[in-house]
Amino acid sequence: MSEAPAKTxxxxxxxxxxxxxxxxxxxxxxxxxxxxxxxxxxIAARAxxxxxxxxxxxxxxxxxxxxxxxxxxxxxxxxxxxxxxxxAGGGLDAMADHIGDLLAENAAVTRAEPGAVWILRALxxxxxxxxxxxxxxxxxxxxxxxxxxxxxxxxxxxxxxRRLRLAVELGFAADEMLYEETRVASDAVLAxxxxxxxxxxxxLG
Numbered sequence: 001m002s003e004a005p006a007k008t009x010x011x012x013x014x015x016x017x018x019x020x021x022x023x024x025x026x027x028x029x030x031x032x033x034x035x036x037x038x039x040x041x042x043i044a045a046r047a048x049x050x051x052x053x054x055x056x057x058x059x060x061x062x063x064x065x066x067x068x069x070x071x072x073x074x075x076x077x078x079x080x081x082x083x084x085x086x087x088a089g090g091g092l093d094a095m096a097d098h099i100g101d102l103l104a105e106n107a108a109v110t111r112a113e114p115g116a117v118w119i120l121r122a123l124x125x126x127x128x129x130x131x132x133x134x135x136x137x138x139x140x141x142x143x144x145x146x147x148x149x150x151x152x153x154x155x156x157x158x159x160x161x162r163r164l165r166l167a168v169e170l171g172f173a174a175d176e177m178l179y180e181e182t183r184v185a186s187d188a189v190l191a192x193x194x195x196x197x198x199x200x201x202x203x204l205g
Contacts, residue, residue: 019057021047023071026064027114035122040064065122066129072113072120073136079105080140088147095147096201100194107175107190117179137172141165148204160204167200 025047029038040061044054058064083102087094110116123133144164149155174193178186 018047018049018053022049022054022057022064023068024114027068027116027119030065030068030115030118030122035065035118035125038065062126062128065119065126066132068115068119069123069129069132072110072116073132073139075109075113076106076136077139077143079109080143084143084147088150091151092148092201092205096198099197099201100190103171103175103190103194103197106171107178107186110175117176120176120179137165137168141168144168148201152204155204163200163204167197171197 022043026038026043029042029046033042038061040054040058041051043061043064044051047054058067080102083098083105087098110120113119120133123129141161141164144167145157145161148160148164149157152160171193174189178184178189
């Protein structure tokens with residue numbers, strides 16, 4: 001007879017709920033007031049907590065923003081891992097044929113994140129946070145390079161990584177552009193980017 005799964009102790013569960021609440025509130029506030037005006041006091045007040053309670057989890061507002069960035073990147077990475085699991089075994093053609101799915105699923109998970117556009121802006125504009133975006137894009141590049149290298153035994157690893165790094169930057173940049181550019185349809189942009197990335201993947205072979 002199997003044992004019942006262990007439950008999270010109440011104190012740990014409450015701490016996790018508070019932690020997630022602070023992040024959700026911070027994302028919503030970021031969308032309302034922007035990077036410069038958001039503060040730990042505002043976040044704590046909106047969450048119904050005192051500033052000292054917030055400081056149990058985050059040292060300052062930049063720690064909150066970094067955690068928001070990392071949470072968003074982790075959710076994007078989960079989309080990537082699921083996509084690789086579905087399509088990498090089929091070779092470069094299978095990945096190329098389904099690159100549009102990856103772009104669309106990544107866009108959907110990003111838009112579901114509270115304050116996503118402002119999180120992305122913070123990762124671009126704040127020197128203390130730039131490394132979060134860079135680490136994430138390098139991670140995505142490395143995972144795609146691993147998936148492609150299985151089907152390209154003679155490929156130069158540095159060339160493969162460089163080309164995929166450019167492709168990754170294009171995909172993320174196009175998605176971010178759609179938060180601000182109103183003169184183009186998002187579906188059309190994602191379709192155009194998918195076509196470009198399909199070309200990159202097929203040229204690798």
